[in-house]
Amino acid sequence: MSALEVLRGWGAPAAAGYLVGPPRAADAIVEGEVERLMPWASVSKVVTALAVWVAVEEGVTGWDHPGGPPGATLRHLLSHASGLAPDDDRVLAAPARSRIYSNRGIEVAAQMVADGAGLPFEQYAAEAVLEPLGMTGTRLGHPSHGAHGPLSDLLRLAGELLDPTLVDRATWARATAVAFPGLSGVLPGFGRQPDNAWGLGVEIRDHKVPHWTGRRNSPATFGHFGRSGSFLWVDPVAEVAAASLCDRPFGAWAAEAWPAISDAVLAAARPRPSVTAPRSEAP
Numbered sequence: 001m002s003a004l005e006v007l008r009g010w011g012a013p014a015a016a017g018y019l020v021g022p023p024r025a026a027d028a029i030v031e032g033e034v035e036r037l038m039p040w041a042s043v044s045k046v047v048t049a050l051a052v053w054v055a056v057e058e059g060v061t062g063w064d065h066p067g068g069p070p071g072a073t074l075r076h077l078l079s080h081a082s083g084l085a086p087d088d089d090r091v092l093a094a095p096a097r098s099r100i101y102s103n104r105g106i107e108v109a110a111q112m113v114a115d116g117a118g119l120p121f122e123q124y125a126a127e128a129v130l131e132p133l134g135m136t137g138t139r140l141g142h143p144s145h146g147a148h149g150p151l152s153d154l155l156r157l158a159g160e161l162l163d164p165t166l167v168d169r170a171t172w173a174r175a176t177a178v179a180f181p182g183l184s185g186v187l188p189g190f191g192r193q194p195d196n197a198w199g200l201g202v203e204i205r206d207h208k209v210p211h212w213t214g215r216r217n218s219p220a221t222f223g224h225f226g227r228s229g230s231f232l233w234v235d236p237v238a239e240v241a242a243a244s245l246c247d248r249p250f251g252a253w254a255a256e257a258w259p260a261i262s263d264a265v266l267a268a269a270r271p272r273p274s275v276t277a278p279r280s281e282a283p
Contacts, residue, residue: 004031012248041226044147049201099185214262
């Protein structure tokens with residue numbers, strides 16, 4: 001059985017693929033319904049994050065521009081460290097005190113870009129990310145969870161995150177490093193983590209247990225998963241990226257299946273990478 005054939009046991013229409021860098025989406029190894037439109041759920045946040053990174057480089061907004069609760073900035077919002085509640089404007093903590101996963105924080109970050117650009121965020125993201133990457137089958141919709149598109153497009157996004165072309169590598173390095181290290185919090189679906197590492201819009205694997213990526217993934221692995229049965233991860237140490245879409249809601253099946261397929265991908269792609277600690281963002 002190949003690394004990707006295990007998805008046939010997931011009990012729903014699914015597609016998965018991976019790239020070994022430096023990649024091109026056309027070089028992806030894929031399995032399943034690659035062109036079927038499926039919901040991305042919270043993997044949508046990765047499109048939103050990349051659009052925000054572009055906006056920062058363009059001067060539309062800035063990492064330290066204030067937004068959300070008093071004392072919070074764009075960096076706090078993207079890294080779930082603003083103190084905002086998950087889905088509304090309640091303030092549950094001071095900025096940089098704990099990691100509270102917040103859809104609302106991502107919405108506020110997207111609105112900061114929209115206000116600065118004078119465009120609806122969906123239009124800005126389409127022009128900044130989807131169109132340049134040739135993601136013609138994908139529509140973002142709601143910035144925290146609204147994207148629909150095919151695996152072929154998600155792999156284009158994975159390739160960009162493995163070898164960036166839309167932003168400078170220094171921006172990519174800052175955004176995929178741990179922001180505000182040492183904050184505890186709940187990783188949705190996987191419980192409380194004493195050090196719930198996040199970058200600027202992407203989750204960092206670090207040494208979390210349990211986790212949705214595999215045991216072979218390096219601590220520097222970053223990405224996101226969604227309730228729709230979707231995930232995208234990039235391991236910059238192994239130089240491998242993987243993604244999957246599935247028409248089956250997240251549940252215990254995913255917590256078991258995703259780490260297994262991730263380990264199978266890394267075993268097929270190259271020998272196990274050396275363990276490298278995740279980078280922390282410069283203050």
